[in-house]
Amino acid sequence: MSFRIIVLAKQVPDTRNVGKDAMKADGTVNRGALEAIFNPEDLHALEQALLIKEERKDAEVIILTMGPPRAANIIREALYRGADKGYLITDRKFAGSDTLATSYVLSLAVKKLAPFHLVIAGRQAIDGDTAQVGPQVAEKLDLPQVTYTEKFTEIKNKEVSIQRRLERGVETVSTPLPALVTVHSSAANCRPRNAKLLMKYKHARTISELQEETKDYTEMLNNKPYLQIDEWGVADIEAGEEQLGLSGSPTKVKKIENVVFAAKESIVLSSEDNDIDRLMKDLIDSHVVG
């Protein structure tokens, strides 16, 4: 039996690069201008899995993502970096899921891939910053959880040791396997795409994507079955519909306000000497400093 590692990853809007074109004239976000990317800490999670694969010949890395059909992009990104296989969990019925409903879906998909040794995910995703899905998947699978992983210090068949990054220090723990681990941004950066793997997997497609292609993939897929990215919907993971989407989500969004910066009286200065001198004089005179 292989040492199976399942990596949970999410495609997210790149909220870190909210540049000028991402803000509309009225001060609100132009979501269309944000690129869809591989959630940064999930890349750190993938790297931890790939490091284990380097150490253990029997390791197998499976990438699992839940999202709309275009999230297949991050599965390809993972394949280009060394993952062995990917699954896209997609269904319109998942739309509107909060962290509890999301963790329910992910836990069913992970169960379907049992037996496994490790489930590794990023600590949190940059669109929500909740850090809830990892621990909630662990609870649903009744697995021990180790959050904020910085590195694996020892990998054994039935146990791993992990260094965790806490707010004010580090802690090394051991956990029996299988276990769920979330990875902190202070862990090693993910390796870049590998040119050979890029060539091997650039035609990897999900069924939905194949339906949109003009090119005929039938022969290619027959010869190279690894190019097929599996897609799972509600029926495949045998999910209870009442636990999905909005109805499966205890939290509801009552109100969303786009942030508009309220203007207040502001004095604009240049970097010229007399401007800076005047500012500093004001600050000293008003005892703000000094």
Next chain:
Amino acid sequence: MHNIFVYCEIDEGQVADVSLELLTKGRKLANELGCKLEAAVIGHNLKGIEKEIYPYGVDVLHVADDKRLAPYTTLAHAHLVVDLFKKIKPEVALFGATSVGRDLAPRVASKMKCGLTADCTSLVFGDHKDNKSGKEYKNLLYQIRPAFGGNIIATIINPDTRPQMATVREGVMKREISDKAHKGSLKTIKTDEVLTDELFPVRILERHMEKKKINIKASPVIISGGYGVGSKENFELLYELADVLGGEVGASRAAVDAGFADHERQVGQTGVTVRPKLYIACGISGAVQHTAGMSESAKIIAINNDPKAPINELADYSIIGNIEDIIPKMIKFYKQNTK
């Protein structure tokens, strides 16, 4: 039943600051609902801990004292909290958004199948009408937090599940003793009856905790840098200015992510909230995620080469230009004109 609950975290033998802040908030929420404030402390060597907690207005304190419970491990603490929730059925449950609270609260919420909102910046009661069913709700907890990288402010509610769970970062809520002489009642959790070996799969092999060293919250002057500062080297300029003005250096999330500064200096939604006399924002564009943590500063100066940066709208003074030019000039003038 149907009270407000706070999970009190222990930090170096004392109740963590964030927990005392939550107790302060919890007391106010309990007064509004006309219910009690309950709290739990889970750890070891907790004798006398109630003296620290009662003045914040706690009516019922649950204590689980067992050497297996410190340092914190997930499953044992989660088990005790879930067990307690099933008994006391709280209306609202608050946790610190710390490495412990953010590990524990989601595990508990998943087990309870209830809603949880992370990193709330404001908690108030309000009413709600469900448009689909027409059902009306009184006094739901509005859990308000920035989302989407801080570009939106979302109000989240949990209409049908209890407890309504939320985490809050340190420094976001005010900490205030409600009554020095207040005494609550102490309930001891019999750990021997509830803790089993299966609750301790994760073993702690080693721990290096650093003392709290940097405390930018307490500093009257904060010089903060963002991604626009450009490099760790340029951050040195900020340290120089902080040194001269008697302040501390803060940073935006982007600067911390880029490795320009340590996380403990991070100001904003996922860092600390500060209210200094003077806040100088250098190379910070001013995403809400950041401004949520500094907008209550008494005076704000923004130094930025983008005249359209949102931070300028918030600033009392915005200086358009490069920090490499401006900061040395500020230092020079200050040194020449003060003793």
